[in-house]
Amino acid sequence: MDLSKLKRKDVIKKEISYISLYLPALILFLIFVIWPLIQAVWVSLTDWDGISNEYNFQGLTNYFTFFEDTYVLHSTIATFKYTITVTIVQNLVALVLALALNNQFRSRDLLRTVFFLPSLLSPLVVGYIWSFLFCDPLMKFGKMIHWDVLGNNILGNPDWAIFAAAFVTVWRSAGWTMMIYLAGLQNVPQELREAAAIDGAGTWRQLKSIVLPLLAPTFTINFILVFERSLKDFDSIFALTNGGPGDSTLTLALNIYRESFFYSRGSYGTTIGVALFVVMVVLTLIQLKFFTKGEEKIE
Amino acid sequence: MSNFHSICVRRWKIWLLAVIMIAIAVVFCIPLYSVIVISFKTSRELIYTPLALPESFYLENFFSAWEKLNLGTVYKNSIIVSMGAVVFRVLFAAMASFTLAKHKNKFNRFLYLLFLSGMMIPIYTVLVPLLRLIKDLGLINSHFGLIVVYIAMGMPFAIFMLTGFVKSIPNELIEAGIIDGCSVYRIFWVIVFPLIKPAVTTLFILDFLGVWNDFLLPMLTLSSNALKTVPVAMYNFYGEYGSRWEMTFAGYSLAIIPVLIICLLLQKNIVNGIMVGAVKG
Numbered sequence: 030m031d032l033s034k035l036k037r038k039d040v041i042k043k044e045i046s047y048i049s050l051y052l053p054a055l056i057l058f059l060i061f062v063i064w065p066l067i068q069a070v071w072v073s074l075t076d077w078d079g080i081s082n083e084y085n086f087q088g089l090t091n092y093f094t095f096f097e098d099t100y101v102l103h104s105t106i107a108t109f110k111y112t113i114t115v116t117i118v119q120n121l122v123a124l125v126l127a128l129a130l131n132n133q134f135r136s137r138d139l140l141r142t143v144f145f146l147p148s149l150l151s152p153l154v155v156g157y158i159w160s161f162l163f164c165d166p167l168m169k170f171g172k173m174i175h176w177d178v179l180g181n182n183i184l185g186n187p188d189w190a191i192f193a194a195a196f197v198t199v200w201r202s203a204g205w206t207m208m209i210y211l212a213g214l215q216n217v218p219q220e221l222r223e224a225a226a227i228d229g230a231g232t233w234r235q236l237k238s239i240v241l242p243l244l245a246p247t248f249t250i251n252f253i254l255v256f257e258r259s260l261k262d263f264d265s266i267f268a269l270t271n272g273g274p275g276d277s278t279l280t281l282a283l284n285i286y287r288e289s290f291f292y293s294r295g296s297y298g299t300t301i302g303v304a305l306f307v308v309m310v311v312l313t314l315i316q317l318k319f320f321t322k323g324e325e326k327i328e
Numbered sequence: 329m330s331n332f333h334s335i336c337v338r339r340w341k342i343w344l345l346a347v348i349m350i351a352i353a354v355v356f357c358i359p360l361y362s363v364i365v366i367s368f369k370t371s372r373e374l375i376y377t378p379l380a381l382p383e384s385f386y387l388e389n390f391f392s393a394w395e396k397l398n399l400g401t402v403y404k405n406s407i408i409v410s411m412g413a414v415v416f417r418v419l420f421a422a423m424a425s426f427t428l429a430k431h432k433n434k435f436n437r438f439l440y441l442l443f444l445s446g447m448m449i450p451i452y453t454v455l456v457p458l459l460r461l462i463k464d465l466g467l468i469n470s471h472f473g474l475i476v477v478y479i480a481m482g483m484p485f486a487i488f489m490l491t492g493f494v495k496s497i498p499n500e501l502i503e504a505g506i507i508d509g510c511s512v513y514r515i516f517w518v519i520v521f522p523l524i525k526p527a528v529t530t531l532f533i534l535d536f537l538g539v540w541n542d543f544l545l546p547m548l549t550l551s552s553n554a555l556k557t558v559p560v561a562m563y564n565f566y567g568e569y570g571s572r573w574e575m576t577f578a579g580y581s582l583a584i585i586p587v588l589i590i591c592l593l594l595q596k597n598i599v600n601g602i603m604v605g606a607v608k609g
Contacts, residue, residue, distance in 0.1 A: 046512035047431045051424035051439065054483055061458065061480035062446050068457035079456045134346040142595060143353045147360070149591045149598070151541040153559050154580050157566050158363055161573055166362070166379055200359070205602060212603045261450050264543045264559075268566075285452040290548070295456040302453035309448045 066306075072299045079295020091300040101301060103276045104284040107191055108260065111280055114195040115259040120251055122203045124244075127210035128236070141211070145204035152201065156268025159197045160184060163269075184270055187277035194266045194278055198259060206251050213247030214240070253316050257309070281305055360584075367578035374574050389578035396569070397561050397579050398553070403586070406557040409471050409546070410539040413478035418532050420479065421486035422524060426516045428487065429494035430502055440491065446484035451544065459548060469551050477549075478539055486531055493527040494520060530601035533594050537587065558583050 073091050077084035095101055130141050147155065163184050171179025178186055183193045217240050225235050263282040266272070272279035272287065279287070281301060289298030358379075366374060367389050368382035393399070428440045451458075458477070459468075467473025497520060505515040521528075543559035550556055556564070565579050591598065 043512055047427045050427045050512070050516065051436075054420040054424040054443075054487065055439065057420070057476060057480040058443060058446060058483045061461070061477050062449060062454070062483070063442075065454035065458040065461060066449055068461075069454050072457055077456075079460070129345060129349050132342055132345060134342050136346060136350060140349055140353050142592070143357060145595075145599075146588065146591060149537055149541075149587055150584055151543070151559050151562070151587070153541075153543045154562055154583055155359075157562070157576070158359055158580060161577070162359055162362065165573075200356070208599050208602050261452070263452075264541075267543075268563075282450075282452050285455070286544070289456050299453070299456045302450065302455065305450050306448070306453040309450055313448050 069299050069303060069306075072296050073303050075296050077296040078293045079289055079298070080293065084296070091297050094297065095300050095304065100276060100279070100284060104279045104281050107276070107278055108280040108282075110191050111195050111198075111262070111266070111278075112256060112259045114192060115198050115262075116252060116256045118195065119199045119203050119206055119255050119259075120248070122199055123206035123251070124210055124248075126203065126207045127214060128240070130207070131211060131214045141204075141207070144207055147200060148202045148205035150201065152198075152262070152264035153268045155201050156197065156265040159193075159200075160269050163193060185274050187274050190270050190274060191278045194269050195259075197269060198262060198265055201265070202255075202258075206255060209251055209254075210244070210247055213244050217243045249319060253312070253319075257312060260305075260308070363577050363580055363584070366574055367581045369574050371572065371574055389575050390582065393565075393575050393579035393582060396575075397565055397582070399561075399579075399582055401554060402556055402558055402561040405471065405555055406540055409474055409478070409557055410536050412471070412475040413482070413539050414532055414535045416475070417479045417482045417486055417535060418490075418528055421483055421490050421531075422521060422528060423516065424483075425487050425490035425494045425524075426520050429491045430497075430499070430520075440487070443484050443487045447488065451481070455544075455548070462549060468549055469555065471550075471555060474546060474549055477545065478542075482535055482538070486535065489531055490524060490527060493524045497523050526600075530597050533590070533597050534601040537590070537598075540587065 074086060074088060075084045076087050076090070126144055130137055130144075164182050167179055168182055171177070171181070171183075178189050183189050221239055222235050225239055230238065261282060262280070263286065266278055266280055266283060267286075270278040272283045282305075285298045285301045285305070287298075288294045288301065362379055365379065365382060368384075368386050369389075370386055373383060424443075428436050428443075462468050462473050462477065465473070467476065501519055501523075502515055505519050510518070540557075541559060542557075543563065546557045546560045547563060550560060562579065562583055566576055569576055
């Protein structure tokens with residue numbers, strides 16, 4: 030741009046216009062996202078209940094409690110089980126669906142829509158629907174096939190409830206992941222597969238040697254997306270079990286909610302929240318490393 | 329001859345695949361089917377034949393669910409909150425992304441990263457201080473307060489997505505506007521905004537559904553019955569009538585149906601949005 034022709038006043042005017050364009054976004058973002066985050070760190074260093082006007086600074090006490098708290102340990106384990114299960118199963122299911130629905134046949138588009146629909150529904154309502162299904166039709170089904178875990182309402186079983194919750198999430202959001210895989214499959218050139226077919230490679234061989242390697246970037250993206258998403262899930266588990274039975278499905282998100290608003294330990298709930306934030310930062314850094322590496326390769 | 333044979337085998341395989349996939353889809357749909365079917369049942373029918381087709385076209389559940397949920401008001405609340413939040417979020421994000429993408433300097437680059445870093449913050453981390461802040465600002469128990477928070481919370485992703493699109497607009501177009509003596513605002517509104525409209529539409533739909541379905545924040549901030557949004561109403565409904573499945577399910581059907589309609593009408597846009605989110609996320 031040739032700025033020399035513009036008068037200095039115009040330059041300033043233009044600069045102000047540019048600034049004013051991002052000002053509304055920036056002000057709201059600073060007030061309602063960044064400021065609460067700074068406060069969260071401060072709150073975690075106090076004994077504030079979250080409601081009253083009084084609190085005392087107590088240093089790292091909450092963090093010491095955090096590392097000795099069995100609830101935190103339990104909820105970390107529950108979160109881990111849930112997140113890992115969802116990430117792996119959802120990616121597998123979505124990949125298989127995408128590979129199947131990447132073939133040409135008449136009902137294909139309809140089927141894609143069908144699998145995709147639940148991912149737009151309210152996770153809370155989906156949770157309520159499944160809590161009925163688990164406690165009535167699926168119980169009868171479980172008795173029929175003599176699988177006691179399902180026959181005695183799986184949501185009441187401390188060992189299995191978290192996997193039932195993971196299953197519901199996979200049912201709800203596999204279609205979402207499937208759509209991303211389908212987009213990734215568009216990058217697999219048909220000629221390559223045809224050439225392989227002429228050379229005598231069967232469907233399985235084509236998958237293994239051509240399709241899946243080319244799908245690797247999509248797989249990485251989906252893996253990270255699903256992991257981050259399920260790490261922050263709340264609504265669905267809240268509706269299904271609300272953390273129970275015992276604390277077997279008390280994930281970190283539920284634990285934070287419970288400490289902050291149920292037991293009125295706002296500062297402690299926030300401490301767990303800060304820990305969750307740290308996990309997110311680490312994940313993002315890993316992600317950044319992955320992606321910048323990928324881009325370098327492409328360049 | 330063998331070529332003909334292999335085509336036949338291939339056709340047959342595809343046909344088999346289609347049949348298997350349809351069978352899977354049928355099983356997959358059982359939950360949605362059961363919600364709708366149960367909504368049409370009397371409580372007696374529900375006990376004896378929970379998943380069979382209803383004997384008659386029994387609408388009483390819908391009427392009582394609508395009335396007990398006060399669904400007219402609840403829909404209206406959800407529309408106000410989702411619309412308010414998403415219209416301004418997308419508009420502010422589009423404005424900001426113009427500066428961030430096309431007026432590059434050190435400070436703007438820093439701002440862009442600052443916005444992006446917001447994507448890492450889980451809502452649970454800031455929940456307690458945020459609620460206190462909303463209370464102190466006198467915005468508790470109001471749609472306005474909720475809308476303002478939603479605008480801010482969704483800003484990182486919105487800016488991230490739209491900045492990517494604004495970047496792809498050729499600089500010549502913008503320079504042409506400058507040479508013609510257009511103001512910055514005019515360039516944004518007449519040149520940039522129309523060009524990113526597809527992205528704006530997509531973001532709008534995705535974010536609308538996101539806010540529509542959001543539960544935790546409205547549950548914690550809206551205490552008055554007259555202000556409740558759909559998910560909060562469903563939560564209260566479940567708490568009160570949870571054991572009367574036929575009626576709660578009629579309520580869920582009524583909650584789900586608008587989303588299903590939006591989805592079927594705008595599926596192309598939604599799917600595009602997911603792709604963009606994934607590729608750039």
